[in-house]
Amino acid sequence: MAESTVLNLVLWLPVLGMxxxxxxxxxxxxxxxxxxxxxxxxQLVLTAWLYARFDGAVPGLQFESKVSWIGDWGVxxxxxxxxxxxxxxxxxxxxxxxxxxxxxxxxxQGVKLFHSMVFFIQFAMLGTFLAQDLFLFYVFWxxxxxxxxxxxxxxxxxxxxxxxVKFVLYTAFGSILMLAAVxxxxxxxxxxxxxxxxxxxxxxxxxxxxxxxxxxxxAFALSFAIKVPMVPLHTWLPDAxxxxxxxxxxxxxxxxxxxxxxxxxxxxxxxFPDATRAFTPALLVLSVxxxxxxxCLALVQSDIKKVIAYSSISHLGYVMLGLLxxxxxxxxxxxxxMVSHGLVAGGLFTMVGMIYERCHSRAIADYGGLAxxxxxxxxxxxxxTLASIGLPTTSGFTGEFxxxxxxxxxxxxxxxxxxxxxxxxxxxxVSGVVLGALYMLxxxxxxxxxxxxxxxxxxxxxxxRERAILVAFVVAIFAxxxxxxxxxxxxxxxxxxxxxxxxxxxxxxxxxx
Amino acid sequence: xxWSLILTxxxxxxxxxxxxxxxxxxxxxxGRSRDGFGFAVTFVAAAAVAALWLYATGFHGAPFLHHFSVxxxxxxxxxxxxxxxxxxxxxxxDDFAETPYYTLVLASLYGACLVISSDSFLTLFLGIEIMSxxxxxxxxxxxxxxxxxxxxxxxxxxxxxxTATLLMGIAFIYGWSGSLGLASFAGALGSTDPLALAxxxxxTAALFLKAAVVPFHAWAPDAYxxxxxxxxxxxxxxxxxxxLLAALRLYGTVPVVAPxxxxxxxxxxxxxxxxxxxALRQVSFRRMIAYSSIAHAGYLxxxxxxxxxxxxxAIVFYLVVYGLANVLAFAALPRGxxxxxxxxxxxxxxxxxxxxxxxxxIAFAMxxxxxxPPLPGFAAKFLVFKNVLAAGYTWYAVAGLxxxxxxxxxxxxxxxxxxxxxxxxxxxxxxxxxxAVLASVLCLVPSVLIMLFPGWxxxxx
Numbered sequence: 001m002a003e004s005t006v007l008n009l010v011l012w013l014p015v016l017g018m019x020x021x022x023x024x025x026x027x028x029x030x031x032x033x034x035x036x037x038x039x040x041x042x043q044l045v046l047t048a049w050l051y052a053r054f055d056g057a058v059p060g061l062q063f064e065s066k067v068s069w070i071g072d073w074g075v076x077x078x079x080x081x082x083x084x085x086x087x088x089x090x091x092x093x094x095x096x097x098x099x100x101x102x103x104x105x106x107x108x109q110g111v112k113l114f115h116s117m118v119f120f121i122q123f124a125m126l127g128t129f130l131a132q133d134l135f136l137f138y139v140f141w142x143x144x145x146x147x148x149x150x151x152x153x154x155x156x157x158x159x160x161x162x163x164x165v166k167f168v169l170y171t172a173f174g175s176i177l178m179l180a181a182v183x184x185x186x187x188x189x190x191x192x193x194x195x196x197x198x199x200x201x202x203x204x205x206x207x208x209x210x211x212x213x214x215x216x217x218x219a220f221a222l223s224f225a226i227k228v229p230m231v232p233l234h235t236w237l238p239d240a241x242x243x244x245x246x247x248x249x250x251x252x253x254x255x256x257x258x259x260x261x262x263x264x265x266x267x268x269x270x271x272f273p274d275a276t277r278a279f280t281p282a283l284l285v286l287s288v289x290x291x292x293x294x295x296c297l298a299l300v301q302s303d304i305k306k307v308i309a310y311s312s313i314s315h316l317g318y319v320m321l322g323l324l325x326x327x328x329x330x331x332x333x334x335x336x337x338m339v340s341h342g343l344v345a346g347g348l349f350t351m352v353g354m355i356y357e358r359c360h361s362r363a364i365a366d367y368g369g370l371a372x373x374x375x376x377x378x379x380x381x382x383x384x385t386l387a388s389i390g391l392p393t394t395s396g397f398t399g400e401f402x403x404x405x406x407x408x409x410x411x412x413x414x415x416x417x418x419x420x421x422x423x424x425x426x427x428x429x430v431s432g433v434v435l436g437a438l439y440m441l442x443x444x445x446x447x448x449x450x451x452x453x454x455x456x457x458x459x460x461x462x463x464x465r466e467r468a469i470l471v472a473f474v475v476a477i478f479a480x481x482x483x484x485x486x487x488x489x490x491x492x493x494x495x496x497x498x499x500x501x502x503x504x505x506x507x508x509x510x511x512x513x
Numbered sequence: 514x515x516w517s518l519i520l521t522x523x524x525x526x527x528x529x530x531x532x533x534x535x536x537x538x539x540x541x542x543x544g545r546s547r548d549g550f551g552f553a554v555t556f557v558a559a560a561a562v563a564a565l566w567l568y569a570t571g572f573h574g575a576p577f578l579h580h581f582s583v584x585x586x587x588x589x590x591x592x593x594x595x596x597x598x599x600x601x602x603x604x605x606x607d608d609f610a611e612t613p614y615y616t617l618v619l620a621s622l623y624g625a626c627l628v629i630s631s632d633s634f635l636t637l638f639l640g641i642e643i644m645s646x647x648x649x650x651x652x653x654x655x656x657x658x659x660x661x662x663x664x665x666x667x668x669x670x671x672x673x674x675x676t677a678t679l680l681m682g683i684a685f686i687y688g689w690s691g692s693l694g695l696a697s698f699a700g701a702l703g704s705t706d707p708l709a710l711a712x713x714x715x716x717t718a719a720l721f722l723k724a725a726v727v728p729f730h731a732w733a734p735d736a737y738x739x740x741x742x743x744x745x746x747x748x749x750x751x752x753x754x755x756x757l758l759a760a761l762r763l764y765g766t767v768p769v770v771a772p773x774x775x776x777x778x779x780x781x782x783x784x785x786x787x788x789x790x791x792a793l794r795q796v797s798f799r800r801m802i803a804y805s806s807i808a809h810a811g812y813l814x815x816x817x818x819x820x821x822x823x824x825x826x827a828i829v830f831y832l833v834v835y836g837l838a839n840v841l842a843f844a845a846l847p848r849g850x851x852x853x854x855x856x857x858x859x860x861x862x863x864x865x866x867x868x869x870x871x872x873x874x875i876a877f878a879m880x881x882x883x884x885x886p887p888l889p890g891f892a893a894k895f896l897v898f899k900n901v902l903a904a905g906y907t908w909y910a911v912a913g914l915x916x917x918x919x920x921x922x923x924x925x926x927x928x929x930x931x932x933x934x935x936x937x938x939x940x941x942x943x944x945x946x947x948x949a950v951l952a953s954v955l956c957l958v959p960s961v962l963i964m965l966f967p968g969w970x971x972x973x974x
Contacts, residue, residue, distance in 0.1 A: 069966075
């Protein structure tokens with residue numbers, strides 16, 4: 001079987017799953033869960049096989065397939081793996097079965113619809129990562145809203161309607177301006193070359209004035225920055241996270257937030273290099289504000305989920321820092337940090353879900369001394385806490401350290417040359433690491449130690465299913481922390497390509513008088 | 514007279530006429546009202562097939578020179594319109610057993626066909642009137658409700674104003690050009706003569722009135738609410754499509770230039786924004802659809818900013834997608850007694866738990882109307898704004914997109930009610946009707962196909 005067929009299968013398996021669920025009228029909830037888990041597991045196996053066969057030494061797309069979709073507009077169904085998306089696709093496939101397994105006991109109402117929506121969002125997320133055509137990308141990008149709207153709105157907490165509507169309206173506003181930019185970009189490309197095409201490869205070529213680039217980058221960046229989210233566009237995130245069911249939070253933190261940074265990396269920055277360089281100072285400041293402000297907000301929360309939600313804002317700031325450093329190590333660090341955050345935040349949200357199922361409270365003040373009450377749970381929680389802080393040997397360390405190292409690498413020469421702002425920002429960003437240790441350790445201390453306290457006692461420690469889920473998270477976190485060479489080798493060429501493209505120029509060549 | 518040309522080229526129209534006469538004849542023969550459902554569906558479907566056949570064979574012909582012509586650019590919209598009328602008729606099953614409903618619908622469709630093929634102001638005017646007049650009566654056929662009379666009267670008066678405005682505009686254009694041919698309108702578009710421009714403005718205003726574009730929209734919410742569900746579906750899809758196709762016929766492929774651009778930009782833009790905002794406040798499903806249709810009229814007229822070929826493509830594609838979504842929503846809508854209580858949006862609360870498939874279909878329709886990818890409404894909206902931008906109106910396209918964003922929430926709210934709210938205890942619980950299920954399948958299948966393969970349809974436009 002050709003690899004490209006397998007990649008197509010990976011993408012379309014969720015759709016097949018959804019159709020199967022829709023066509024099976026009478027099926028027990030148990031069967032629905034088992035079936036969904038099985039399909040997700042199959043998807044993971046296939047993705048792992050593709051991941052193993054992905055050759056980091058080959059530039060460009062691998063396992064590519066391209067079929068004309070809307071001939072008149074030059075839109076193709078064009079998907080493929082490259083160094084930028086291979087890790088994120090692997091992450092998405094990895095989280096799939098864990099999300100389903102985590103929801104085994106939490107979702108008891110509307111089980112079939114829930115799993116259909118999990119399939120749907122899995123499809124849309126994979127499609128967004130794999131798409132190599134701007135139209136296709138946009139369709140998948142927006143399609144993510146529909147299942148997320150339902151997942152938060154139907155199975156969420158008290159204020160779920162408010163949270164889900166806020167989430168959709170926020171993200172859709174960014175997208176609508178991005179749509180205008182997409183149309184403009186493609187149209188200007190057609191003016192320049194005469195052929196209508198949405199292919200990523202064709203959109204980077206024609207010259208664009210700095211003004212046009214700035215408007216376009218602004219529109220793309222608004223959409224991506226809302227998804228990341230970057231301060232001050234982050235206010236939807238805490239609401240969405242707190243109200244979402246556990247599965248929704250894991251998907252949101254694990255994959256959905258990476259859409260924003262992936263968008264910057266794949267489209268925003270490389271397509272408009274001159275505008276990116278012109279706006280780097282502003283973007284740097286926003287990233288570092290996100291790191292520090294996110295961490296400060298995490299420090300003062302009284303809700304466990306909110307702490308982790310705000311920590312996401314902080315952690316994704318490092319991704320932006322790494323991407324903006326334009327240093328190879330920094331860029332690779334950004335990619336690793338994306339995956340790492342997906343694993344760590346995904347794991348933490350899963351753990352919050354487990355305790356919530358038992359005690360129906362997420363207030364930090366309701367808990368204490370869980371180490372005595374739930375020893376297994378506490379061990380896992382401690383490991384994930386340390387990974388979130390970025391302790392060496394965990395993936396968090398690899399990502400944040402490389403992103404910061406890259407930033408210093410790149411900004412020191414600029415400081416020597418007289419531009420000290422980037423370096424100052426990098427130094428400030430380091431304080432985020434300290435703050436991160438502070439809020440996470442404090443959270444762990446309040447939950448795990450001190451006098452024993454919990455809303456509903458006594459309760460059961462983790463069952464085998466829950467342990468298995470957490471073991472999977474922990475193994476992945478250590479694997480990425482201890483053996484980052486393999487994933488880094490797979491992304492290196494793509495990171496170099498990104499670096500070159502953002503450093504190049506696409507301003508119109510001025511004709512000599 | 515070339516009788517065989519008249520026979521073949523006007524086959525869809527003839528079939529409608531025969532259907533109408535057959536229903537009337539039966540009634541006269543039996544001396545009482547008869548259920549014309551079977552005849553109506555058969556003849557409208559046959560007319561749609563006939564139009565499709567004319568399109569497939571690439572038929573060209575002008576049975577009445579300078580008044581009425583048939584070419585693929587008119588047979589395709591005709592086929593679309595007639596095909597959309599079939600599910601509308603299916604929804605009407607059982608509602609209008611003892612009324613002249615089917616005769617009126619067939620007459621109105623006949624008028625729409627005349628509009629689509631018209632070459633002179635004479636046929637255009639005749640077509641628009643034949644299309645609209647039966648609808649005033651159709652609104653009254655709701656009968657069950659007190660508002661129906663008021664709604665029909667309002668609609669009639671506003672329709673009369675539109676007719677007068679249209680005639681005035683035609684008179685101006687005729688005075689300016691000395692010709693009743695539609696080509697003189699296209700000529701007037703580029704002219705600077707105040708008389709010609711006044712004619713263009715009046716005719717366009719009349720079309721705005723018929724299609725319910727702000728500020729000529731006030732009749733629509735009342736008429737939509739007052740009429741019964743199938744008639745509302747008919748007005749929102751077929752009548753709107755007929756008016757837009759008339760506009761397309763008039764504007765042809767001539768690019769709009771200032772000052773007409775102002776007319777085409779401002780009012781449709783306001784219409785999108787206002788329609789979408791006002792829809793937010795509605796508690797009645799049909800009023801909400803009315804405001805939604807006001808916004809959609811805005812998008813459709815906006816498409817006239819595009820260049821000739823793209824304009825045609827965008828409007829016809831949009832009408833197909835919009836029509837399917839609208840009829841789908843009405844077909845899937847559970848119907849109790851057709852009274853005020855069941856028109857409340859509240860009645861949809863918890864629908865997913867009672868009738869999951871109906872809820873999913875309504876959700877599909879709402880998301881398509883909202884233009885959210887991957888649903889077909891997105892491709893339609895994309896096509897409209899792509900053409901506006903390609904014509905050089907970058908900021909108008911951005912403004913239009915932002916105005917369309919305003920509509921997102923009220924469509925989502927319907928989904929929110931159906932999926933996320935508790936059931937209302939007094940909600941209607943009737944079983945779904947067979948014909949309505951058939952109608953929704955007839956709308957859903959093509960919608961899904963267009964969603965998966967939009968290129969197939971676009972290539973054919």
